[in-house]
Amino acid sequence: MLSIIRRQGLRATMGSLSQVATRTALPAPRLAMAARSYAAAANASPIKSNISTTSSSLVSSTKDLVINGNRIIAGAVLSRQPLILRDLTxxxxxxxxxxxxxxxxxxxxxxxxxxxxxxxxxxxxxxxxxxxxxxxxxxxxxxxxxxxxxxxxxxxxxxxxxxxxxKIAFNDRVTEADRKNDVRSLERSLARTLYLIVKKPRDQHSWQFPQGGVHVCENLQEAAGRELQEECGSNMDLWFVGRVPIGHYNYKLPNAVKTDSTSAPTGAKVFFMKAHIFSGQVKVDNKEIVDFAWVTKQEMKDYVAPEYYEAVKDMLSDF
Amino acid sequence: MASLTRSARHLLASTPIKAPLATCSRFASTSTKTATSSKESNDTVVLQPKQEYTTGLTRLREHYQGTVQEDLMVLTYNHTFKPKAKIPEGVRVELKGNRHIKPAPKAPAANRVPELVKIDVHCMMKEALTSKFNLLSGFMAIQSITGEMPELINSKKGVHPWKLRAGNPIGCKVTLKGDKMYQFMDKLVEVVLPRMKEWPGLPESAGDATGNIGMGFPPSALSLFPEIENNFDMFPRMTGFDVTFTTTAATNLEARLLLSGFNMPFQVKNRAPPVPKAAAPSIESTPSA
Structure with a gap:
């Protein structure tokens, strides 16, 4: 069935992530669908929104966007959807x-x-x-x-x-990555939704979603895409789900330097954009980030700071 | 075809002219039917199980609940939604052309995410005009691909030039819901549509503006279904058929989003120009949060 689809090249290109998974070790019932095909249908909004359309190409500014004393930051909730059906109780x-x-x-x-x-x-x-x-x-x-x-x-x-x-031989539902507990592999926990978190070289709040400041004349989606590309490399096939953020998180800047000017930001607002990965893998640049992990919602609790988890937990899938 | 078609044949033979549409409802009937119908059904082979059985998880349903629903919520979200002003009572609104007033759009909400409600598979056979038994082939084919007993459709009106008399059986129809619906969708999207050569996908204009999308299949598409492919010789007549997807979406766009979430191919005419990769020159370490 899969080979037929591949040959035909359905417009909704199956992410080669799932193809890779099938080739190597994919258990029987697959659940990998291409969410990107939404883009084909909603040709008006999302496909354009996945491409930089706003004035950023006209006015390219690297100035950080500050609104009401808050720096605006875009984060990317990059998820790998379940590849197989869930386990039965x-x-x-x-x-x-x-x-x-x-x-x-x-x-x-x-x-x-x-x-x-x-x-x-x-x-x-x-x-x-x-x-x-x-x-x-x-x-x-x-x-x-x-x-x-x-x-x-x-x-x-x-x-x-x-x-x-x-005779159809079923592959194992537990993969090599599961056995080795390799959190960097995309082929672990096939029945669960995985989220990308990255580690920054600092002591507190080191594990986070990939996120970074929004520039002036840039929309949230572009900023999230740019940050992902800068931090995790361009070796990933992504699709951003719409242009609206799915959640936000406020915090006070710890070392707010109030002395130099009155316009210096005192806090930050992080807006999270939803995205799916279809193929590729994160490449650590060892400058901005030093490590990454693909984790489920429950596993994320062990990595990120408690207040951060509290802020993002409702955006994430329990399954 | 003997044993399989026996009941269908019986169904056709016993269909009196001008019988109600749902003659075959007795095949799925329980004891609540009248005495006469239960007497009749004694000498028929019951093809349909009396009850629906849930024998496992449905792939597309899980996919819908896990991925599509959440994504649709984000994609159809409208932050600046304003409810339309109500039309005062007594005011009659005339719309141009053959249009009727649609219900006012409702604010986006988590419980209003578009969902697939049912799939109708319907076929009409011209050959049934000459003999109603010619309908059997299409009847069996629809039953094979959907796994449900079709409902016989009798013509409502007679059309003299076509030699069609009112009440004659002319087609059949299956309404799929629940697991069977998702399984049929799965089959369509994974097996049948990819093998339809030179079919460019559903057009962008697909949809009836109230959230339903329909498509027609040529007779040749019937042989692409795995159930029919293996026994192609057994069906004397191949028939074209229509498939209608009924969804709870309010607009064409929402319905298309939903279907494309199930991997239904759509034509894209005006592709946006490719992304200028160097639009944002590599900026050295933006101060990050």
């Missing part, structure tokens, strides 16, 4: 198996003679699968086993080889 698992058995029991009769030609390999294979399934359903009952063993005898060697070839 034990209750859900039980419930679904129960429902599956009910469904099988009450299903309408299957017209095998309609779908399979008599004596064909497909028919034999289907009969074998059916025997296996009924064996599973009645688990210990001898009847199912008998039936399946009978089917085994009927099958030729050729059939067995064909069955092996067509």
């Amino acid at each position: 034990p209750f859900e698992q039980e419930y679904f198996t129960y429902q599956k058995n009910l469904e099988r029991g009450n299903a309408a009769p299957f017209g095998a003679e309609f779908y399979f030609k008599k004596g064909s390999v497909a028919e034999r294979r289907w009969k074998q699968q059916e025997a296996e399934r009924s064996g599973n359903a009645t688990s210990a009952s001898s009847r199912g086993k008998e039936a399946s063993s009978q089917m085994e005898d009927e099958l030729s060697e050729e059939d067995r080889v064909a069955a092996l070839e067509s």
Whole structure:
């Protein structure tokens, strides 16, 4: 299925992130969709908004934007969406198996003679699968086993080889990165939403979302995109979800120097912009940032300062 | 086709002229039906399970709840929303052309994020004019691709030049909701549409301005469905069909955003010019917060 999509090149380009993941080790049910395809539909607003359109190209200023004594800062909440379906709770698992058995029991009769030609390999294979399934359903009952063993005898060697070839092998839901606890890998916690946080070379508030000051004549989205590019390199395929911030955070500047001028900012306002990553990886420049991590909401608590977490936690996905 | 089509055949044969549209409702019926209908259904093969079973998570539903919903909330957010002035009572508003008044747009809210409500799959077969049994092929095909028993559609009016009489079966329809709807959408988007060669995607103008999007498929598209692909020879007549996506979106734009969130391809005519990468020259270490 995936290969078909790739060949066709759907306008909504699947992020090659998910492709990479599939090629290497991706467990069975995928949930990677291209949110970027929104851009194709809303051609009026978001696609333009993902591109610098405002006056910044006309007036290129590196002056920081200060409004009412507050520096305006743009942050980027860069997320990697879940790649596989979530884990089921034990209750859900039980419930679904129960429902599956009910469904099988009450299903309408299957017209095998309609779908399979008599004596064909497909028919034999289907009969074998059916025997296996009924064996599973009645688990210990001898009847199912008998039936399946009978089917085994009927099958030729050729059939067995064909069955092996067509058998779908599920990959592990736990990846290598999970086992090594490699927080820099994008292929960890496949069923969860991951967020990018970066570490700055300082003692307090070192772990944060990538963020930086907004210049005069620049909108929030451009500023967030520019900051990401400066801090994390341009080796990432990103899509910003709209132009509106999804949250904000105020704080007082600790070393506010009031002496030099009255217009010096006393505080800062951080506006967070939402973005998705489709491919690529962060490249640490060792100047502005020294480290990075892809973490879930719950893991983020261990990295960032408590007041910072308190401010951003409602923007983040619990799943 | 014998056992599978038996009930469909019976359904067609037993359809009296000018019968109500929902003749086949008895196939999904429970004991609440009248005595006559239950007597009739005794000698039919019930194709549909009596109850819906939830046997697992649905991929697209999870995707909608996890990603699309949140993104749509951001994308459709309007900070400067002003409710429209109410039309005073007794004032009649005339709109130009064949338009009618739409409900006033509501303020964006978390509980008003556009959502897929249902998918209608509908087919009309001209061949059914000559013999209603020609409809069987399309009936079976729609049933195969949707996994639900279609509802027979009888013509409301007779059209003499076409030799169509009122009440004759002329098409069939399935309304998909819930898990089945998302599964059908998944199949469409992942398997069928990518294989439709030279189909450029839904046009930008798609939508009926009230949040619903419809599209038509040629007969050749039916053979792209995996259920039909393997038994292509078994269906004597391929038929074109329409698919309508009904959403809770208020505008075309919202509906398109929602569908493209499920990877539905859309045409983009006026692509914005490429980003001038060097627009912002690399600024050395901006003082960061």
